[in-house]
Amino acid sequence: MPARTGKQYLDNLASLDPEIYLNGRRIRHVTEEPVFAGPLRTVAEQYDLQLDPRYVDVCTYESPTTGERLSRSFQPCRSKEDLVAKRRHFKLRADHTFGMMGRSPDFMNAFVLGWSNNAHIFGELDARFGENARRYYEHVRDHDLFLTHVLINPAIDRSKTSSQQEDPFLHLGKVRETDEGIVVRGAKMLSTMAPFAEELVVVPFGGIAPGDDDYAVVFAVPIDTPGLKFICREPVAPAGRTEFDHPLSSRFEEMDCIAVFDDVLVPWDRVVVDGRPGSRDLVNRVLGNDPSVLVVNACRSLASVELLCGVATKIADATGIDNFLHVQEKLGDLLARLDTLRTLFHGAEALAAPLPDGTWVPYMPGLMAFHMQTAPTHRRMVEVIQILAAGNFFYAPSGGDFANEELRPFIDRFVRGRPGVSAEERVRLFKLAWDVAGDGFGQRLMQYVHYYSGDPVRLTAALYLSADKTEIHRTVERALAGSERSLDIPVSPERLEMAPPPPPTKPLTGMYPAKSQPSS
Numbered sequence: 001m002p003a004r005t006g007k008q009y010l011d012n013l014a015s016l017d018p019e020i021y022l023n024g025r026r027i028r029h030v031t032e033e034p035v036f037a038g039p040l041r042t043v044a045e046q047y048d049l050q051l052d053p054r055y056v057d058v059c060t061y062e063s064p065t066t067g068e069r070l071s072r073s074f075q076p077c078r079s080k081e082d083l084v085a086k087r088r089h090f091k092l093r094a095d096h097t098f099g100m101m102g103r104s105p106d107f108m109n110a111f112v113l114g115w116s117n118n119a120h121i122f123g124e125l126d127a128r129f130g131e132n133a134r135r136y137y138e139h140v141r142d143h144d145l146f147l148t149h150v151l152i153n154p155a156i157d158r159s160k161t162s163s164q165q166e167d168p169f170l171h172l173g174k175v176r177e178t179d180e181g182i183v184v185r186g187a188k189m190l191s192t193m194a195p196f197a198e199e200l201v202v203v204p205f206g207g208i209a210p211g212d213d214d215y216a217v218v219f220a221v222p223i224d225t226p227g228l229k230f231i232c233r234e235p236v237a238p239a240g241r242t243e244f245d246h247p248l249s250s251r252f253e254e255m256d257c258i259a260v261f262d263d264v265l266v267p268w269d270r271v272v273v274d275g276r277p278g279s280r281d282l283v284n285r286v287l288g289n290d291p292s293v294l295v296v297n298a299c300r301s302l303a304s305v306e307l308l309c310g311v312a313t314k315i316a317d318a319t320g321i322d323n324f325l326h327v328q329e330k331l332g333d334l335l336a337r338l339d340t341l342r343t344l345f346h347g348a349e350a351l352a353a354p355l356p357d358g359t360w361v362p363y364m365p366g367l368m369a370f371h372m373q374t375a376p377t378h379r380r381m382v383e384v385i386q387i388l389a390a391g392n393f394f395y396a397p398s399g400g401d402f403a404n405e406e407l408r409p410f411i412d413r414f415v416r417g418r419p420g421v422s423a424e425e426r427v428r429l430f431k432l433a434w435d436v437a438g439d440g441f442g443q444r445l446m447q448y449v450h451y452y453s454g455d456p457v458r459l460t461a462a463l464y465l466s467a468d469k470t471e472i473h474r475t476v477e478r479a480l481a482g483s484e485r486s487l488d489i490p491v492s493p494e495r496l497e498m499a500p501p502p503p504p505t506k507p508l509t510g511m512y513p514a515k516s517q518p519s520s
């Protein structure tokens with residue numbers, strides 16, 4: 001099947017029977033659940049978008065084997081042109097949600113492309129596993145499936161390894177093997193979008209301790225696999241929210257769930273790492289995702305800070321405060337931050353280079369630097385929106401008030417903005433600002449931005465440990481040499497051709513520094 005429409009996605013989702021629980025209730029038909037209506041419509045639109053005549057060339061490419069149109073997100077990058085084409089696709093789909101949805105289909109599509117690229121590494125444990133990884137990517141690509149994933153163990157006692165927890169199956173681990181596959185038990189925290197997904201991918205992240213091979217299991221299963229349960233958090237956008245009152249949260253709430261594995265059988269053809277001795281070393285060495293995951297993430301981040309920056313400047317204008325110096329200083333700072341991110345984003349692409357296997361990747365340290373700047377930028381933009389909006393959030397009548405003919409003249413008179421800004425324009429703007437900067441929806445997004453890629457503290461430490469510091473140390477040596485080498489100045493190259501960074505030489509475990517791992 002080629003790239004799907006929204007209807008094809010929804011029809012398939014309706015045919016599945018996953019165990020999804022919301023406030024104690026089993027949701028039997030996710031496609032009919034009112035709480036899920038807004039986000040489901042948005043996910044379906046993400047599928048429709050790729051076949052829209054305006055975007056089909058941006059969002060799809062021709063299958064080399066069948067000639068069908070496939071989602072661009074699955075395309076391997078064999079040239080810089082491929083890289084640019086994928087970035088345009090990712091940014092388009094991120095702009096559709098204004099970057100409010102981090103785990104829209106592109107995220108996991110890019111992730112499983114990496115399973116295909118890394119099949120030879122998974123094959124080191126068992127040739128079947130490499131084959132499974134490659135075939136799974138093709139299965140997801142050819143059926144254009146929507147995936148969720150779980151990486152992290154629940155935070156029961158972070159000072160202990162998985163096998164040291166009070167019960168050996170609090171963290172997800174392998175219980176036994178059968179002729180059909182491996183049986184796994186335990187839990188993984190935070191499966192975003194699980195109610196809307198058709199498949200679940202499991203990959204441990206953050207480092208597995210010595211002696212914990214049983215917990216180094218990598219696999220993918222259909223979302224309605226027996227024994228697999230998802231318990232949703234409380235919705236931040238309860239059913240019935242209108243687009244007038246909640247322009248973002250009524251459409252873009254990604255549900256998060258804890259995933260419980262109550263003795264789940266994973267068939268052998270879905271196993272990529274089976275928890276045998278040596279599994280830990282492999283999982284700590286390779287996460288298995290494609291470098292384009294960082295591009296998906298960067299496109300989402302950019303889309304969301306573009307919206308935030310626009311909201312901040314619009315609200316300053318709407319109430320005539322943009323003539324004040326301190327407001328201009330704050331807005332100027334936000335615009336500079338936005339342009340810093342844009343420059344990093346496009347700079348990483350400009351410095352793209354091929355890996356030894358011919359895959360083109362953007363300048364990865366640049367994308368990592370981009371990632372590390374986005375959370376503080378997002379937070380500052382939210383803070384500035386709060387400072388500039390002040391009490392304005394709290395006298396924004398609801399859609400129902402606007403529809404009340406008796407109230408309307410008062411609203412039009414007293415709730416308008418500066419001359420030229422009507423009450424409706426002003427109120428809609430402040431409701432948008434509240435969704436992203438005040439409401440639980442916006443708070444969850446900010447938490448997402450800080451943590452979606454792991455703990456920023458350990459990620460930043462890992463960046464320090466793995467960075468190539470040769471150049472900056474040469475500069476220090478030149479400064480120390482004093483006048484002896486004062487005319488020995490390197491001339492910067494005419495063209496910057498950055499090779500992709502070598503693999504880290506320091507012992508990192510699944511991206512986090514080894515020293516921050518609990519040990520057995």
Ligand SMILES: Cc1cc2nc3c(=O)[nH]c(=O)nc-3n(C[C@H](O)[C@H](O)[C@H](O)COP(=O)(O)OP(=O)(O)OC[C@H]3O[C@@H](n4cnc5c(N)ncnc54)[C@H](O)[C@@H]3O)c2cc1C
Pocket residue numbers: 103149150151152155158189190191192193256444447448451452453454455457458516517518
């Ligand atoms: C909104 C949202 C959606 C998410 N969606 C998904 C998803 O779909 N799939 C998925 O797999 N994950 C998802 N995540 C989880 C995300 O991967 C984790 O939040 C992230 O990896 C951090 O892990 P943690 O939350 O357990 O925090 P922890 O790693 O436990 O950190 C909590 C605090 O303790 C400190 N700390 C803990 N351990 C150490 C240590 N060993 N050394 C030093 N400091 C330590 C940290 O610095 C931090 O301040 C999501 C997270 C959020 C917020």
